[in-house]
Amino acid sequence: MAGDVTKRTQVRIWDLPTRLFHWLLVFAVIVEAKTGFFGPANSLDWHVWAGYAIAALLAGRLIWGLYGSEYSRADRLFSALRHLPEHIGGLLRLKPKHYAGHNPAGSLMILGLILVLLALVATGLVVLGGTEKQGLLAGITPYDVAHLAKGAHQVLAYSLMAMVVGHLVGVATEMLLLRVPLIRGMITGWLPKAPHAASEILRPARPMLAALSIAFSALVVTAVALPLSTHKGLGVPAPVSNVLYVKECGACHWSFHPSLLPRKSWALIMGSLDQHFGEDASLSAEAVKEISTYLDANAAETADTEPANRLRGVSEAEPMRITATPFWRHQHDELPPQVFRSAKIKSKANCAACHRDALTGRFDDQNIDIPDTSKAGETQ
Ligand code: HEC
Numbered sequence: 001m002a003g004d005v006t007k008r009t010q011v012r013i014w015d016l017p018t019r020l021f022h023w024l025l026v027f028a029v030i031v032e033a034k035t036g037f038f039g040p041a042n043s044l045d046w047h048v049w050a051g052y053a054i055a056a057l058l059a060g061r062l063i064w065g066l067y068g069s070e071y072s073r074a075d076r077l078f079s080a081l082r083h084l085p086e087h088i089g090g091l092l093r094l095k096p097k098h099y100a101g102h103n104p105a106g107s108l109m110i111l112g113l114i115l116v117l118l119a120l121v122a123t124g125l126v127v128l129g130g131t132e133k134q135g136l137l138a139g140i141t142p143y144d145v146a147h148l149a150k151g152a153h154q155v156l157a158y159s160l161m162a163m164v165v166g167h168l169v170g171v172a173t174e175m176l177l178l179r180v181p182l183i184r185g186m187i188t189g190w191l192p193k194a195p196h197a198a199s200e201i202l203r204p205a206r207p208m209l210a211a212l213s214i215a216f217s218a219l220v221v222t223a224v225a226l227p228l229s230t231h232k233g234l235g236v237p238a239p240v241s242n243v244l245y246v247k248e249c250g251a252c253h254w255s256f257h258p259s260l261l262p263r264k265s266w267a268l269i270m271g272s273l274d275q276h277f278g279e280d281a282s283l284s285a286e287a288v289k290e291i292s293t294y295l296d297a298n299a300a301e302t303a304d305t306e307p308a309n310r311l312r313g314v315s316e317a318e319p320m321r322i323t324a325t326p327f328w329r330h331q332h333d334e335l336p337p338q339v340f341r342s343a344k345i346k347s348k349a350n351c352a353a354c355h356r357d358a359l360t361g362r363f364d365d366q367n368i369d370i371p372d373t374s375k376a377g378e379t380q
């Protein structure tokens with residue numbers, strides 16, 4: 001294979017920006033796949049920053065598709081598509097033609113990859129804004145919209161993985177059938193000349209125009225992003241604030257943020273304090289009235305965070321428990337039960353032991369911090 005290749009004239013196919021784009025994108029997609037599919041939940045920042053990096057890379061590459069050197073130009077992809085039937089025919093006979101730059105099947109794959117990545121960035125921003133109330137769209141995205149976008153984001157992520165496999169199979173096929181060292185080519189930029197390539201006029205890169213376009217796009221993005229980034233998260237509740245509530249209801253356990261249960265659940269709890277989970281938590285009539293009013297005014301129905309939306313679906317059998325809701329159970333099913341019994345946590349209901357922002361009602365992924373319960377003598 002090597003002998004065959006070195007005898008052929010080498011031509012420079014991939015310019016430096018295209019190669020950098022390719023390998024930085026590979027790296028960013030690996031970070032996304034690791035943090036997206038395998039977590040942990042508090043690696044969300046990595047996921048988000050790699051997503052912003054992908055957005056910037058795509059924008060840069062689209063501009064380079066206009067001003068890059070010949071084989072990096074976007075119109076090459078479109079013109080290659082015209083040869084797709086011929087290329088597929090050749091592949092089926094195991095004798096594909098050697099094309100300079102992206103071959104027709106590869107061009108189709110690259111257009112698909114770019115579209116799927118753009119859609120992943122867009123849906124990712126919506127999910128981040130609406131479920132986590134973070135990022136540029138936090139101030140304008142309702143939870144329900146983000147929940148739908150989350151489904152789409154997941155389907156797109158699996159599609160991307162399938163396309164990456166397709167891309168690798170395509171590269172391997174061309175390397176085997178045509179003996180073209182494509183991976184080395186994407187590193188050095190040089191590849192053997194396509195034997196029957198018609199001599200064509202190769203357009204040079206226009207780096208000044210590209211740099212100006214990138215600077216202009218960066219200005220536009222900043223102008224749009226700055227005002228958006230100052231918005232307060234849509235439907236993010238105020239932190240726990242009622243002093244009497246914290247004093248009375250925080251006496252035996254952590255004082256739950258009122259957005260963690262719907263109105264009917266708080267009413268049930270406040271109406272049965274003398275038989276409160278096996279304890280007598282009775283209060284004076286005035287205290288019951290003040291706390292009930294506070295809980296009612298700040299119940300799950302009044303907030304648009306992920307916990308407020310999901311914990312509204314309380315369990316029919318145990319409507320007074322946050323920890324009995326299907327959502328809560330699903331979120332915490334990977335934690336071993338003894339963690340909750342450990343000395344530092346004591347109970348499932350001790351949300352603040354693992355969620356640093358529990359009092360705010362936000363429950364951000366970045367603020368999950370499970371205390372180390374592994375040391376001897378710490379479990380009861
Ligand atoms: C005398 C102690 C005591 C007081 C005071 C008290 N609670 Fe509780 N509460 C408990 C116990 C015990 C549980 C069960 C905890 C467990 O299973 O881990 C509980 C559980 C809860 C739960 C369910 C948590 C879960 O598992 O999802 C809620 C909600 C709750 N209490 C609200 C309140 C409110 C509101 C007040 C104030 C009006 C209050 N509690 C005052 C002892 C108390």
Ligand code: HEC
Pocket residue numbers: 039040041132260306307322323331332335339340345347348349350351352353354355363364365368370
């Ligand atoms: C032992 C530590 C621990 C305790 C106690 C705990 N959690 Fe969690 N919680 C976690 C972990 C870890 C996750 C992340 C699960 C995942 O996505 O992998 C999580 C996830 C969540 C999420 C989803 C966050 C998101 O944006 O995806 C919510 C909401 C939540 N917990 C609420 C609660 C509430 C309410 C309580 C108390 C009733 C509670 N948790 C008690 C560890 C804990």
